[in-house]
Amino acid sequence: MRFLVVGAGFAGATCARQLAEAGHDVHVVDRREHIAGNAYDHLDEHGVLVHRYGPHIFHTNSDKVFDYLSRYTDWRAYEHRVLASVDGQQVPIPINRTTINTLYGLDLDEAGVAAFLERVREPRESLRTSEDVVLNSVGRELCDKFFRGYTRKQWGRDLSELSAGVAARIPTRTNDDDRYFTDRHQGMPAQGYTALFERLLDHPRIRISLRTDWRDLRQDDVAQGWDRLVYSGPIDEYFGCVLGKLPYRSLRFEHRHVADVDALLLPVGTVNHPNEHGYTRETEFRHLTGQDHTGTSLVREFPTDEGEPYYPIPAAENEALFKQYQAMAEAEAAGGKGVLFVGRLAQYRYYNMDQVVAAALHACEELLAELAAPLSATPVRQEETVA
Ligand code: FAD
Ligand code: UDP
Numbered sequence: 001m002r003f004l005v006v007g008a009g010f011a012g013a014t015c016a017r018q019l020a021e022a023g024h025d026v027h028v029v030d031r032r033e034h035i036a037g038n039a040y041d042h043l044d045e046h047g048v049l050v051h052r053y054g055p056h057i058f059h060t061n062s063d064k065v066f067d068y069l070s071r072y073t074d075w076r077a078y079e080h081r082v083l084a085s086v087d088g089q090q091v092p093i094p095i096n097r098t099t100i101n102t103l104y105g106l107d108l109d110e111a112g113v114a115a116f117l118e119r120v121r122e123p124r125e126s127l128r129t130s131e132d133v134v135l136n137s138v139g140r141e142l143c144d145k146f147f148r149g150y151t152r153k154q155w156g157r158d159l160s161e162l163s164a165g166v167a168a169r170i171p172t173r174t175n176d177d178d179r180y181f182t183d184r185h186q187g188m189p190a191q192g193y194t195a196l197f198e199r200l201l202d203h204p205r206i207r208i209s210l211r212t213d214w215r216d217l218r219q220d221d222v223a224q225g226w227d228r229l230v231y232s233g234p235i236d237e238y239f240g241c242v243l244g245k246l247p248y249r250s251l252r253f254e255h256r257h258v259a260d261v262d263a264l265l266l267p268v269g270t271v272n273h274p275n276e277h278g279y280t281r282e283t284e285f286r287h288l289t290g291q292d293h294t295g296t297s298l299v300r301e302f303p304t305d306e307g308e309p310y311y312p313i314p315a316a317e318n319e320a321l322f323k324q325y326q327a328m329a330e331a332e333a334a335g336g337k338g339v340l341f342v343g344r345l346a347q348y349r350y351y352n353m354d355q356v357v358a359a360a361l362h363a364c365e366e367l368l369a370e371l372a373a374p375l376s377a378t379p380v381r382q383e384e385t386v387a
Contacts (some may be wrong), residue, residue, distance in 0.1 A: 007232030011343025014360035020205035048134020048297035059183040062353035075187035130167035131159035150274035163314040232343035247310030
């Protein structure tokens with residue numbers, strides 16, 4: 001069977017590989033001029049490896065996803081650390097023992113920090129919004145120092161207008177662990193993400209067309225020569241936004257390079273700025289990649305409503321609209337079109353990279369099982385009769 005895969009990010013590339021390995025011919029199209037989607041990295045004009053769309057750190061608790069990607073890359077061991085610039089000091093985020101002791105001039109042990117948090121937190125019966133999550137764990141003052149301003153900048157909304165899952169990404173700790181992630185597997189692809197994607201997509205049954213927008217191809221699917229579609233672009237766009245636009249949040253990235261440095265400029269990979277500047281955070285890539293270089297390259301992230309859709313916005317009303325689009329997708333599948341919607345934009349999920357790979361592997365397992373089933377066990381699909 002011939003598949004058209006829209007998008008060469010983690011969702012599209014994983015599906016392409018799985019389908020090609022199962023003996024199908026796959027044509028991957030992406031409207032950008034490169035593969036790897038938002039994980040794309042490249043040498044900047046100074047020769048420093050940078051992530052064009054902001055810092056990407058791989059982390060997962062899934063052995064399956066880690067083993068799968070390890071077929072296409074070796075890893076550089078790396079554990080991300082982040083400091084937040086608060087009250088004129090740089091302190092660890094997630095909030096931990098060091099954060100509390102530094103901010104308040106205390107010397108609490110773990111039990112002392114737990115008692116401190118117990119005193120300041122505002123217990124909530126139900127954790128519906130991100131505000132509930134933060135107030136319930138650290139109370140109002142720490143919420144205002146670390147979360148409210150950052151969130152307003154990042155999402156253009158108050159914490160109370162976002163689903164609980166957004167702030168729940170950031171834990172609170174009473175110990176000294178200052179790692180951003182605690183997953184079993186964490187690291188950076190040893191030669192970078194784009195090199196990983198080159199290997200992932202390197203298969204005789206996969207062909208790739210860049211600078212190619214699926215919307216220009218969709219009119220004429222049979223003539224274009226595909227039987228089935230895997231779609232990893234925005235789901236509302238697939239349906240011409242007939243039910244209205246799903247909101248996505250965007251970022252403007254400001255990259256800069258500083259030549260001839262004696263030492264790296266930031267103390268850790270990323271410094272967050274919850275309450276100052278127009279940007280949320282700054283990242284220095286050589287911390288992440290370990291690259292040797294005489295200069296250093298950094299990126300600042302300025303959130304905006306305009307531009308590429310980077311983040312689905314987790315909120316009840318958006319989820320409701322997404323569900324309507326999802327129902328349209330299911331109706332289309334039942335009508336025989338059988339499009340696979342997979343990835344952060346197509347599933348409108350605030351997914352990390354590993355979750356996208358897991359979703360893509362799962363979707364392909366189901367699809368391949370369906371295709372392998374005897375005909376009597378599956379409804380005859382229109383495109384199978386056409387093909
Ligand atoms: P994408 O990577 O967005 O790929 C979709 C592709 O489809 C795009 O290349 C797009 O051009 C293409 N496309 C869309 N519509 C069309 C069309 N009509 N025709 C042709 N092509 C089309 N995750 C982590 O695990 N760790 C991190 O540290 C991390 N940091 C992040 C930092 C930032 C700033 C951002 C924005 C995301 C971060 N993520 C991180 C999330 C990660 O980027 C995503 O989970 C992952 O890249 C999503 O993969 P995807 O294939 O679903 O989507
Ligand atoms: N967040 C915050 N302050 C911080 C870090 C995170 O308020 O210093 C909140 C904010 O709403 C952010 C969310 O937690 O959007 C998730 O943070 P994460 O670092 O996971 O965001 P991402 O890397 O996906 O942009």
